[in-house]
Amino acid sequence: MFVLFSIIGNSQNLRAYLSYSIFNTPSDEPYLETYLSVLGSSIDYADIGDGNYQGTIDVQIIFKSGDSIINYAKYYLSSPIIDDTIGDNVNLLDIQRYSLPVGNYNIEISLKDTNSSNKKLVSYDKFDIDFPVDSMTFSSIELLSSYKKATEPSSLEKNGYELIPNVSNYYPQSISTLSFYAELYNSNIVLDNEPFLLTYYIRPFEAEKKLDQYINRKRVKSEPVVVLLNSFDIKELPSGNYLLVLEARNRNNEMLIRKEIFFQRYNPGVEFSLTNLLTLNTESTFAGRIKSRDTLALYIDYLYPISTNTERLYAENQLGNADAEELRRYFLNFWIERDKVNPEFAWNEYLLLVKQANHNFKAVSKEGYKTDRGRVYLQYGQPNIISEQYFEPAAYPYEIWQYYKLDNQSNKKFVFYTHDLVTNDFLLIHSDAVGELSNYRWETVIYRRTWDPNNLDDAIIPETWGGKATKSYIQPY
Secondary structure (H helix, E strand, O other): OOEEEEEEEEOEEEEEEEEEEEOOOOOOEEEEEEEEOOOHOOOOOEEEEEOOOOEEHHHHEEEOOOOOEEEEEEEEEEEOOOOOOOOOOOOEEEEEEEEEEEEEEEEEEEEEOOOOOOOOOEEEEEEEEOOOOOEEEEEOOOOEEEEEEEEOOOOEEOEEEEEEEEEOOOOOOOOOOOEEEEEEHHHHOOOOOOOEEEEEEEEEOOOOOOOOHHHHEEOOOOOOOOEEEEEEEEOOOEEEEEEEEEEEEEOOOOOOEEEEEEEEEOOOOOOOOHHHHHOOOOOOOOOOOOOHHHHHHHHHHHHHHHHHHHHHHHHHHHHOOOOOOHHHHHHHHHHHHHHHOOHHHHHHHHHHHHHHHHHHHHHOOOOOOOOHHHHHHHHHHHOOEEEOOOOOOOOOOEEEEEEEEEOOOEEEEEEEEEEOOOOOOOOEEEEEOOOOOOOOOOOHHHHOOOOOOOOOOOOOOOOOOOOOHHHHHHHOO
C-alpha cells in the first residue's frame, strides 16, 4: 500500500501531521509505525513553576477491523520544558509501533491540547496489511528527513540505521534532498537466491515517464529482507506532483514488483527546460500541419488534464506571447515525451477522448474537458462503474465513479455533485485516489440541501428517506 499522509488538524492553534508505514518481520509479524509531528508554536504551554513551561497533548489511536478493536493506544505527549513561550518552540516528534495481523483496518486518531479549551482533533483513514509468505512484497516507503548509522537501539533505529521520518510529503524549496527507506521481502524464495535488479526513480504524477536525471539502479542479492535506503538530490526538480517509484526486476528484465509514493515539490526557482524545444524541427510532422495559432492554443489547452504542473505553467505563459512555431514545438515535444515511437497516434487517441468528454460533460458555462468529470475522465480514462443518483429526495444530484485499477492503485472512487442538473457542472468533492481531493465528510456536502451539519460537533449523516450515498459509495451500481 501507499504511505498515506493526513493533516489531522488545524483548529485555531494546534497543528499536527501524521503519517504511517507498514513493515513485516522475519517471523511474519507485521507492524505499523506512526509518525506524529506537532508544531511546537501551536501548543498552549502551562506554567509548571520556577519560571518553566510545558505543553502536553492527549493522543488516542484506535485500530479497527470490522467492528472489532485490534489494537489501540492512549498516552500523553509532552513538550520539552522551556522558560520562554514567545520564541520559536521545538516541534514534537513521536514514533510508535503497533503489532497488527494481516487484514483490513480503519485507523482513528484524536488529539487534544490539555492546556487549551479547543475541541479535540479527529481524523480517520483505512489501510490493508498483506504480506504473503510465498511472494515478493515491499513494505511501505518511509520518507526521511535524514538518516545515519545507529550507535544504540532506539525507536528511530531500523536495520542498523537511525531514521528520522519526514512526516509530510511536501518538499518546499528549502529542502534539497529526498531520502527514503523501504524493505523488500521474500526475494530469496521467489528467485531461488538469484541476484536481481532494484531500480528507483522519480516520475511526474501525471505522466508515465522516468526523469532521466532521477534514475538509479543496483544489482542486489536475494535475501529474506533486502533494505533500500537512499537519497535523491532534488535541488533542480521543478515544482509539481511526483511519484517516487521502486521496482524489482529479474535478470530477464521482467517486472517482479513495484511500489510508489506520492509527493509534492515547490521549487519556484527552477523553470521548464527549453533545450528540447529549441532543437525541434516540426516540418513534416503532425504538429507542422497545424497552421492556425488559435487551433494550436486550443489543442494545448486540451492537454491541461494530463500535463505536469511544470508543463501547465509553461503553457499558460506561452499561450499569451509565443508565436505559432513556438507553440508547434511545445505541442510536438509534449507528445514525443509521451510516445517516442508514434506521438501522432497518441495525440489522435487523446483527441478522441477530449471529444467524448466535451460531449458527455459539457456544462452551461464551460466545455466538457474543463469540468471536474472531464478532467478525471481524461486523466484516468473511463471508470468501470458510474453510480448516478440524481433524484434522491434529501440530497443534491451526485455521481460516484469507481475504477477497479488506477495505475497501481486498486478500487478507487470519485464523488461528484451539483446544485442542479441544468448546469451539468458536477464538482469533485472527494476521492480516495492518491493526489486527489480527499474529504471524509463528503456526505455532509451532498445532504446540505436539506440538513445543516455546521452546529454539530461530530457530524453524523441523518437517516433520510431514500438516502443512498453511503451504500452507493461502498458498492457503486
